[in-house]
Amino acid sequence: MQATVLLDARDIVGESIIWSGDEQALYWVDIGGRRIHRLEIDNGRHETWPTPDFPTSIGMRRDGGFIVGLTREVCLWTPGGGFDRFAVPEPDRPDNRLNEGRVAPDGSFWVSTMQNNLHPDGSPKAMDSHVGAVYRIDPTGTATQLTPNEYGITNTMAWTSGNRFLFADTLANEIYAFDYDQAARTIANRRIIVQGFERGLPDGSCLDSEDALWNCRVVGGAAVARFSETGEQLGLVELPVSWPTSCTFGGQDLTTLYVTSARFTLTPEHLAAHPEEGSVLAVATGIRGVPEPKFAY
Numbered sequence: 001m002q003a004t005v006l007l008d009a010r011d012i013v014g015e016s017i018i019w020s021g022d023e024q025a026l027y028w029v030d031i032g033g034r035r036i037h038r039l040e041i042d043n044g045r046h047e048t049w050p051t052p053d054f055p056t057s058i059g060m061r062r063d064g065g066f067i068v069g070l071t072r073e074v075c076l077w078t079p080g081g082g083f084d085r086f087a088v089p090e091p092d093r094p095d096n097r098l099n100e101g102r103v104a105p106d107g108s109f110w111v112s113t114m115q116n117n118l119h120p121d122g123s124p125k126a127m128d129s130h131v132g133a134v135y136r137i138d139p140t141g142t143a144t145q146l147t148p149n150e151y152g153i154t155n156t157m158a159w160t161s162g163n164r165f166l167f168a169d170t171l172a173n174e175i176y177a178f179d180y181d182q183a184a185r186t187i188a189n190r191r192i193i194v195q196g197f198e199r200g201l202p203d204g205s206c207l208d209s210e211d212a213l214w215n216c217r218v219v220g221g222a223a224v225a226r227f228s229e230t231g232e233q234l235g236l237v238e239l240p241v242s243w244p245t246s247c248t249f250g251g252q253d254l255t256t257l258y259v260t261s262a263r264f265t266l267t268p269e270h271l272a273a274h275p276e277e278g279s280v281l282a283v284a285t286g287i288r289g290v291p292e293p294k295f296a297y
Helices: 268-273
Strands: 003-007 016-019 025-030 035-040 046-050 058-061 066-069 073-079 084-088 097-105 109-115 134-139 143-145 152-159 164-169 175-179 186-195 203-205 213-218 223-227 231-240 242-249 256-261 280-284
Touching: 016 058, 016 097, 016 256, 025 058, 025 242, 066 097, 097 152, 143 231, 152 213, 164 203, 164 231, 223 242, 231 242
Parallel strands: 016 242, 152 203, 203 242
Antiparallel strands: 003 280, 016 025, 025 035, 035 046, 058 066, 066 073, 073 084, 097 109, 109 134, 134 143, 152 164, 164 175, 175 186, 203 213, 213 223, 213 242, 223 231, 242 256, 256 280
């Protein structure tokens, strides 16, 4: 599988890429750049909107518009409009921030937290605690904590057809599977399915129609690894960027993998030699993905 640069976005931290089948367009956030992107695949039309602070995730809403994770708040947003506060998952943890966020199959929005690693100007801030957790936000705005506050950098959210919830801790270089009870709205029985994989560290992921996880390998991994829902490696896609961050399936038949990347912490010398860092990539996989759920609001 050959990856090509779709857009030279120059994102500081491109993240949370999703495919809108209704619009035949991609949406994603640039955390460090404080902006949200939209790109129409057929004609290349590209738009961006500024955000009031660091945007960390984005999901589509059933009734139009989007649900967006900012630094500490989850907001409702329509392109060109304001960001209306909807939920604050951790009001009592001011040193944490939101990170991963995704709409679940039941129409809720799940977000995870981590110790804040960003200064207000976007520069790196040292981390010394593993205090991240996973939350479920329902259409009323109620946030329910699903895990203890014990994770480093929280990443990856995927729900398999076999009722597994897949999740990762970047700092631990581990991917986990939980039993997911949609009726009870709980996850349980965590086990490690991928540990110590040698290509970089786990960042964002998406599922294909075979319940395989496509996981971006950040921090020099320069690849997307494909794992079964029980952790067996099924493939590896080499990329021309060293910090791939998030991926989604899109296109007319949902067989193109779109991948965001980051320039965060990379040296000026490296960026001069590798200007494609921070771009959005496209990979024709021949494997079909699954449509992105919409938040039930």
